[in-house]
Amino acid sequence: MVVLSKPAITQHFSKPKHTAAAAAAALSFPGVPLIDLSKPDPQTQLVKACEEFGFFKVTNHGVPIHSIRELEAQAVKFFSLPSSDKSKAGPPDPFGYGDKKIGLNGDVGWVEYLLFTTNNQSSYHKFSSIFGEAAENFRCVVNEYVAAVKKMACEILEMLAEGLKIQQRDAFSKLLMDEQSDSVFRLNHYPPCPEFKESNGRNLIGFGEHTDPQIISVLRSNNTSGLQISLKDGNWISVPADQDSFFVNVGDSLQVMTNGRFKSVKHRVVTNTSKSRLSMIYFGGPPLSEKIAPLPSLIKGEEDSLYKEFTWFEYKKSAYKSRLADNRLGLFEKIAA
Ligand SMILES: C=C1C[C@]23C[C@@]1(O)CC[C@H]2[C@@]12CC[C@H](O)[C@@](C)(C(=O)O1)[C@H]2[C@@H]3C(=O)O
Numbered sequence: 568m569v570v571l572s573k574p575a576i577t578q579h580f581s582k583p584k585h586t587a588a589a590a591a592a593a594l595s596f597p598g599v600p601l602i603d604l605s606k607p608d609p610q611t612q613l614v615k616a617c618e619e620f621g622f623f624k625v626t627n628h629g630v631p632i633h634s635i636r637e638l639e640a641q642a643v644k645f646f647s648l649p650s651s652d653k654s655k656a657g658p659p660d661p662f663g664y665g666d667k668k669i670g671l672n673g674d675v676g677w678v679e680y681l682l683f684t685t686n687n688q689s690s691y692h693k694f695s696s697i698f699g700e701a702a703e704n705f706r707c708v709v710n711e712y713v714a715a716v717k718k719m720a721c722e723i724l725e726m727l728a729e730g731l732k733i734q735q736r737d738a739f740s741k742l743l744m745d746e747q748s749d750s751v752f753r754l755n756h757y758p759p760c761p762e763f764k765e766s767n768g769r770n771l772i773g774f775g776e777h778t779d780p781q782i783i784s785v786l787r788s789n790n791t792s793g794l795q796i797s798l799k800d801g802n803w804i805s806v807p808a809d810q811d812s813f814f815v816n817v818g819d820s821l822q823v824m825t826n827g828r829f830k831s832v833k834h835r836v837v838t839n840t841s842k843s844r845l846s847m848i849y850f851g852g853p854p855l856s857e858k859i860a861p862l863p864s865l866i867k868g869e870e871d872s873l874y875k876e877f878t879w880f881e882y883k884k885s886a887y888k889s890r891l892a893d894n895r896l897g898l899f900e901k902i903a904a
């Protein structure tokens with residue numbers, strides 16, 4: 568277990584709402600779709616999971632265990648440093664170390680984090696002042712992990728294209744494979760939050776509800792729970808932690824490219840009262856100049872495109888002006904006649 572020092576509570580954090588309806592929904596939920604990548608033909612299962620939940624869990628993923636362990640060790644080492652050292656790797660503008668403040672528009676969470684680009688290494692400069700020569704080691708460990716997770720993400724995207732009967736198998740994966748792919752890597756550390764244990768049994772928000780803007784997100788965490796997803800009826804479901812598996816989210820861009828057939832899942836993280844949560848997320852995005860629009864083969868019969876075409880640059884620019892919980896795709900939806 569990762570046990571790191573906890574920061575003082577200095578700000579007001581919202582609390583997730585718990586209702587009887589949410590408890591009932593949790594009881595009827597069949598569980599997070601589980602896809603074993605070593606089994607033949609997971610295409611149909613993958614498509615179904617993306618349509619129903621926009622979220623699934625993957626086992627037999629092929630990401631080397633040593634790569635996961637080394638990255639976790641580096642992350643624990645970094646987040647254990649004194650705040651005065653960690654803040655030298657900030658601010659997250661948009662890459663670097665951040666503490667409690669998420670984005671630029673007033674969102675806060677019980678979380679500290681590191682954000683990196685994956686296609687240019689400039690986000691590592693801030694590290695050299697803290698880690699010295701070890702910064703190079705940190706960079707190698709992150710690069711090795713990201714390469715392995717990106718490979719898995721591309722394989723999943725190719726199976727999804729096959730499952731959707733898209734002629735071009737790499738219609739989605741080529742965007743992540745592109746040298747200019749605007750992908751992001753994030754390490755999140757949620758310190759335990761015991762101060763509120765007695766208040767009313769509820770946990771605070773670690774990372775507020777949102778959808779991910781990119782094509783696909785691949786998340787791995789330690790064995791501390793906290794991640795929740797929103798079902799279509801709006802009820803929240805806790806995702807049991809599993810440090811040996813990966814969790815995959817459909818992002819807004821994939822929802823658009825599939826003309827709304829796949830759902831960009833709303834998710835959030837609640838804090839744990841006694842254990843710290845450490846998560847590592849790869850957000851696979853397209854090049855900035857890429858035009859995002861529904862693939863023609865996915866617009867059925869008389870159906871119209873639900874979205875106006877936009878470039879990833881345009882989407883990102885508007886996303887970074889939004890609050891976490893905003894419906895970022897709203898601006899790009901076509902108004903039904
Ligand atoms: C409040 C914000 C943080 C965020 C940029 C934004 O303005 C809206 C989207 C947020 C999000 C969510 C998914 C990823 O964690 C992230 C890196 C991304 O691409 O979009 C974050 C952004 C962030 O933390 O900078």
Ligand SMILES: O=C(O)CCC(=O)C(=O)O
Nearest residue numbers: 753755774794836846848
């Ligand atoms: O840390 C987690 O488990 C999820 C965080 C998340 O959704 C994000 O960083 O976009």
Ligand SMILES: [Fe+2]
Nearest residue numbers: 777778779834
């Ligand atoms: Fe997210």
